[in-house]
Amino acid sequence: MSNDKLQQAVLSNDRLEVTDSPRLRLDKNQSFGRTLRKNLFDGWKNIFLTIVTAVFSILVISQVVNFVLSNSWDVVYIHLRLLMIGQYPLEELWRIWFALYYASFMIGATWGLWKGAAKAVGLTFGTVYLIFAVIPWTTLNTSLNLAACITLIAAGFVIGHKIEKIKVAVLILWALYIPLTLGLIMGFGGLIDPVLSRYWGGWLLTVILASVSIVGCFPLGILLALGRRSSLPVVKYFCIGYIELIRGMPLIMVLFIGQLLIPLFLGGSTGMDNVTRAMIAYTFFAAAYLAEDVRGGLQSIPTGQFEAAQALGLNKIKTTFFIILPQALKAVIPAMVGLFITILKDTSLVAIIGLADFLGTARRISNNPEFLGRYLELYIFVAAFYFVFCYLMAYVSRYLERSLSTDNR
Secondary structure, eight states, rough: HHHHHHHHHHHHHOOOOOOOOOOOOOOOSHHHHHHHHHHHSSSSSHHHHHHHHHHHHHHHHHHHHHHHHHSOOEEEHTTTTHHTTOOOGGGGGGHHHHHHHHHHHHHHHHHHHOHHHHHHHHHHHHHHHHHHHSTTTTTTHHHHHHHHHHHHHHHHHHHHHGGGGGGGHHHHHHHHHHHHHHHHHHHHHSSSOOGGGOOOOHHHHHHHHHHHHHHHHHHHHHHHHHHHSSOOOHHHHHHHHHHHHHHTOOOOHHHHHHIIHHHHHSSSSSSHHHHHHHHHHHHHHHHHHHHHHHHHHTTSOHHHHHHHHTTTTTOOIIIIIIHHHHHHHHHHHHHHHHHHHHHHHHHOOOOOOTOOHHHHHHHHTTTTTGGTTHHHHHHHHHHHHHHHHHHHHHHHHHHHHHHHHGOOO
């Protein structure tokens, strides 16, 4: 019996687990009121903290509701188009609507096929679409397009729920989403007239910068993490030097290098616009931080995993990409998503180099003499948008942790 316990202990120490944080769960054998008393009013300390928290929350919520209902939000709805898409030409708006149609259908299909966190994503996007569709200052054309997006989410869910054979097609379409929609928005191949990046702005520019940077830094960060652990000195020290150099510089310096020094070194002409340079700067900056997160995950893998892979006859490449790397990425999901959230928020720094992102557009509007002193409404609107999408990313991260944890299988 003691040998069995010892063997189980060894196996448990040789397995990497990702556990969920404690959460308040309702006991099916107890009433809701009794469960509430047990968790919130159990002892004088809990009673005191619950009362203080409730009073503070009521005061904050009442002040927020009073501010929302008593203030005029004309500064937001007058400039709503500018906040969302910048100076993108009106006659080319069909490109952005097509990108939203594409994303809406794919979100619905993902929800129908895999359920899980895709449900929260679909409901969040559907709610945002619905809010903007019913508010009084939205034009009829915009409301109809948003209603079409909601319909596509529902249609995608039904199709995905009924037809499971489209899983591979959905994954391929997701992989093609960013290059196809980015090419459509900016114009490509001489088939569609180009729209210069100087017309991009607002939430559109923020999403493009964040999406391209996140997708681009992920494979680059993994390669840097693997290269830092390489046995080849040239590869190892190159990766170490790159990671430490980038992590030793502030992001704004990397942005200035991309905007000013690179054209200077290349003779003053690079053929890249300011937005493309910003994408490259964000991608290479985030890759250095992602590499350290992945390296931490690689170091957390027990040596028994390597020995088991060698016993099965797997070479180093197969061991890394099929045994070690999946476990390492699973262990650092919170750190990676935290970095992705930081990338989304740090896109606001492009205002310093002359690009009108979401926050930068709001700052420019607040400088309008006609709306002096009305900056608070703008910043609350911007903060609400950032919060919704950052929280959604955090929620998906927590769901992935729970679904990939072997304790929940």
